[in-house]
Amino acid sequence: MAFAEFDLIDSYFTHRQPQRSDVVVGIGDDGAVLNCPANNQLVVVTDTMVAGVHFDQHVPARAIGHKIVAVNLSDLAAMGAEPAWVSLALTLPSIDHEWLTGFAQGLRDICEYYGCQLIGGDTTQGPLSVTVTAHGWLPQGTAIRRDGAKPGDWLFVSGALGDAGLALAAQQKRIRIADDHYRRACERLFMPSPRVALGQSLRGIASSAIDVSDGLVADLQHLLKASHVGARLSLQELPLSLAMTESVDQQRAIELALTSGDDYELCFTVPESRRGVFDTLVARSASKPTCIGRITSEPGKLKLELDGEPWQLAQPAGYQHFQTTTAFEHDQ
Numbered sequence: 001m002a003f004a005e006f007d008l009i010d011s012y013f014t015h016r017q018p019q020r021s022d023v024v025v026g027i028g029d030d031g032a033v034l035n036c037p038a039n040n041q042l043v044v045v046t047d048t049m050v051a052g053v054h055f056d057q058h059v060p061a062r063a064i065g066h067k068i069v070a071v072n073l074s075d076l077a078a079m080g081a082e083p084a085w086v087s088l089a090l091t092l093p094s095i096d097h098e099w100l101t102g103f104a105q106g107l108r109d110i111c112e113y114y115g116c117q118l119i120g121g122d123t124t125q126g127p128l129s130v131t132v133t134a135h136g137w138l139p140q141g142t143a144i145r146r147d148g149a150k151p152g153d154w155l156f157v158s159g160a161l162g163d164a165g166l167a168l169a170a171q172q173k174r175i176r177i178a179d180d181h182y183r184r185a186c187e188r189l190f191m192p193s194p195r196v197a198l199g200q201s202l203r204g205i206a207s208s209a210i211d212v213s214d215g216l217v218a219d220l221q222h223l224l225k226a227s228h229v230g231a232r233l234s235l236q237e238l239p240l241s242l243a244m245t246e247s248v249d250q251q252r253a254i255e256l257a258l259t260s261g262d263d264y265e266l267c268f269t270v271p272e273s274r275r276g277v278f279d280t281l282v283a284r285s286a287s288k289p290t291c292i293g294r295i296t297s298e299p300g301k302l303k304l305e306l307d308g309e310p311w312q313l314a315q316p317a318g319y320q321h322f323q324t325t326t327a328f329e330h331d332q
């Protein structure tokens with residue numbers, strides 16, 4: 001394939017792009033030139049999605065365009081950052097105009113919604129894979145990090161957990177669920193909503209945060225490790241959707257909520273001293289995070305309790321990636 005054909009791909013991404021005033025030079029030159037606001041810090045995140053690993057050939061291109069930006073914005077949200085710019089590296093086996101139109105639309109729509117601008121990228125020929133780097137801003141010194149949790153802090157999670165895993169389990173016919181529940185769960189799997197507004201509002205309130213991309217247990221353990229603390233989870237408090245509670249029993253629902261990936265909710269800690277400010281904030285906001293436990297002083301120790309009784313995960317720890325790797329391969 002001629003290089004010129006790949007150059008044409010740029011036209012898919014320059015069309016109807018949202019324009020930010022801080023972009024001096026965007027797509028079309030060797031590099032982007034960007035104005036940086038004074039007294040802010042730049043936050044940079046990158047995520048890759050590979051065909052056959054993170055998605056299969058049945059996933060619509062528009063959903064892939066949406067999701068690759070969403071997962072990056074979810075990382076920015078976990079830091080408390082305001083998204084500004086994204087760049088794209090796209091590897092395609094061949095030029096498929098229908099696929100490119102859908103992909104570009106998904107990418108453009110989510111960028112427009114969150115006010116970010118695509119500022120450049122690269123296109124190459126090879127097995128299908130998409131990488132996005134997102135840039136966001138934080139007022140100096142306000143980053144919400146993984147290492148700030150302290151014993152006694154309250155542990156919260158946004159939204160509902162496990163729906164993406166529920167969709168995948170239904171898709172693989174491991175469980176049977178009603179059509180409308182399946183549609184809603186698939187929406188969570190393919191078109192996730194990063195918690196951008198919540199992340200920013202937690203600056204100065206949350207002592208630590210992480211986004212739930214690999215499953216609550218796996219991601220919470222990263223936070224506990226970084227903060228040198230433990231946690232006690234009250235599993236009866238886990239936020240579950242109606243699709244979840246009406247489709248599977250409590251044991252299965254808890255397992256999905258704890259271990260299935262792709263939720264893109266925020267898991268964060270709030271010190272007792274900020275609890276009042278936090279409660280006031282969420283009382284006025286659309287997102288209603290749920291308190292699911294408390295931080296303890298035992299480093300790395302995650303205690304799971306259901307109605308006060310100890311609870312064991314049926315699956316071994318570290319098994320969390322099965323949903324996004326081998327699972328799709330079984331389906332093909």
Ligand SMILES: [Mg+2]
Pocket residue numbers: 074075078210211212213
């Ligand atoms: Mg993350």
